Amino acid sequence: MVEEKENIQFELTNELIEQVQQLIVENNDKELRALMLDFHHADIAEILDELDLEEAVYIIKLLDSETTSDILMELDEDIRENVLKNLSSKEIAEEIEELDTDDAADMIAELPEDRQEDVISQIEDQEHKAEIQELLAYDEDTAGGLMAKELVKVYETWTVAGCMRRIRGQAKDVTRVHSIYVVDKEDKLIGRLSLKDLITAKSEQKIADIAKDNVDFVNVNEDAEEVAKVMQKYDLEAIPVVDDNQILLGRITIDDIVDVIKEEAEKDYQLAAGITQDVEADDSIVQLTRARLPWLFLGLVGGVGAFLIMEGFQGVFEKYAELFFFTPLIAAMAGNVGVQSSAIIVQGLANDDVKGSVNKRLIKEMFLAALNGVILALFLFLFVWIYKNDMQTALAISASLVAVIIVAGLIGTFIPLFLDKRGIDPAIATGPFITTSNDIFGILIYFWIAKLILNI
Template sequence: MNQEFIDHIKALIKNKAQSQLKDELQKLHPADIAELLNDLSYTEAKDIYRLLDNEIAADVLVEMDEDIRKDFLELLPSATIAKRFIDHMDTDDAVDLMRDLDTEKQSEILSHIDDVEQAGNIVDLLKYDEHTAGGLMATEMVKVNENLSMPECLKEMRAQAEELDEIHYVYVVDDDDRLQGVFPLKKVITSPSVSKVKHVMKKDPISVKVDTPLDEVAQIIEKYDLVALPVVDSIGRLAGIITVDDVMDEIREQAEKDYQLASGLSQDVETDDNLFKQTKARLPWLLIGMIGGMGNSILIEGFESTLTTEMSYYIPLIGGTGGNVGTQSSALVVQGLANSSLDSKETVKQVSKEAVVALVNATIISMLVYIFNFFRFGPTAIITYSVSLSLFSVVMFASIFGTLVPMTLERLKIDPAIATGPFISITNDIVGMMFYMMLTRLLS
């Protein structure tokens, strides 16, 4: 969305050229309209919304930035939200929208929804943790009884399909609404009309429970190349479906959160957030880093008699190498834990493997520095040996520590992404300095 087009839209709004404005909006996808609204004032956005039909307006609201959408909804009457938006949304999108609002506002909106069944479904879904399959699923789907014949099945599918925008799969249930299979649409054409659904359905479909974590849901969809995944309750009754686009949105948000956490941001923050929120997100780790730096200065002061001018040349190298190695190790582990290629129960195995890799890297790095200092300071200089030995020790420690910490955090049910951030760098920096000073003193 370029600035020229945004300025053009603003000019049309200012000139009240509603006919031209409507023509421009009809050319845009709801996601593009949402992007446009992010760059408009509340008054301008309101003028745009007046020109959209209810279904497009609902789609646009779903695509809007969460913070802007929340502010926008807070200014609208509950009745308008219910009639203009919720009535034209799938339940999963409606629940996402409702989660942004406080409990009182949610109750007001629900009271204005005419469709009692839809309101009940929204209330039920709001009870689930938003980071589980139940919190993400939609209740709109096509399901048929296993005892229906082909003509009966087709009639039922047509009746249900009228209320849906898309049909990914047809799900088969028994008389108790328990999931029994998936009915491929191709079977409607190729199967004899006398056949019953249960004789031609694909039995034992892949499904997840309502309390399955979202990362596990994403892994299942990716592994089996599914477009949608059925969700069942504790006794196997079909509760809803999760589509691949919803999962990707959630995984993208989680990836952004982990990236920010690894970068030293303590909470979710955007570039357009206010100064207070950005400061609040950044300051905690900066303070921890400051404390770590002060601790390092005290450590160096304690070895003042040992520290020489030549030694000070290599302080950045020792600290930087430890931080880099630790971050590399922890990043690989966090990635492995995220995509399930690594299990937190394999801690000993992974640490042993990382120790071997570290041994090779530490040997190469320390030998290169030794050769450099051999010619720079001579074979008898203490610094020639102390820097190399310190680097070797730092690389070994940082590799093992960077592997051990995220795996331990995972077992403690703490987000391991925190291990790839300043925590690893600060720790390795202090420990690296300790190795450097102590080894130099011992060799003196």
């Protein structure tokens, strides 16, 4: 009876890190190599993230390129950049030769331009080299920048038997065969096959007779986010990429799209938090300051604006001082409602769910905000009336709250829709931009309505 190997989840511990570091100090390459090969390449990358640069480079040089190429792609981008600086052009080229073309192009693109040429010149596989150079010509945020050249392609005129023989040679270079793409004699994409279609067909049948012509594809110049939407909508694991003449160029797989979605989510999260550049916690103080300061400055300007508005209503405070103490509540409600409204719209735009008339969307948001505002205002009215025993003041504050919430909801809905129409990332609307603008409008509306109701 064969004993099954227990599947144990990898856990990075201090003891493991210390063990690896000790083996490096002892130059015990044999035991260190044996230890590393027990782990998945993603787990080894996690270990290397915890080591210093010299130790990480030691392990990369110790293991074979077939293993380390995958490890390098799993490393944090900054760590990978530093590791590559400590490898020769020949060593990097050896890593490149083990990678799929899309990953290879990504790794080379991270190198300085002068070093890129040197590394490319060291690649021995001429076909691999040419394909990488082709991919490097595309913008990284397009389908061309995402695609890999590795795929299984068959011609419509082949028989099933002939096709089976030929695809064996192609498939050895493809990590995972999602679909088989059918092209005509000019290499134009005309259909697709599944492995099931091919296996169950008769040997003498022509590929054209069993191919499905309803194949989804994207243009090589399509924006990466649009590619992600297409793959998400049709639940695709891979999608072929064509040029303007429908010539099949490559394919994009789901793992690349997951990276796009993750990067976009991180960017939107930072924009929503008021960070204008793509930064990480480990970046320098100068980089972090440059990313944060613009929106903090906007908040400062908004605060000054709120001060000037309040100063203009100084006479209101003199007669009804209690209005001053409700100012933070009004400002907070305006900011919160605005962020809620904009977040829903931004999410809908990202998922391509926001359709139809802008006016209808604004009317719907106005009624929603009015309903929420009335419910909240009733509670606030009762509180102020009971606490202060002043119905007129309670009415002024609660009525102001309803108006502020309606306006905040409209602003939170309109701004991201407006930015999207202008080609600006609407995620920027969910951050300090909305909060600050709604604070100012909220305070202005609050005192104006209160002054009107109280006859000041």
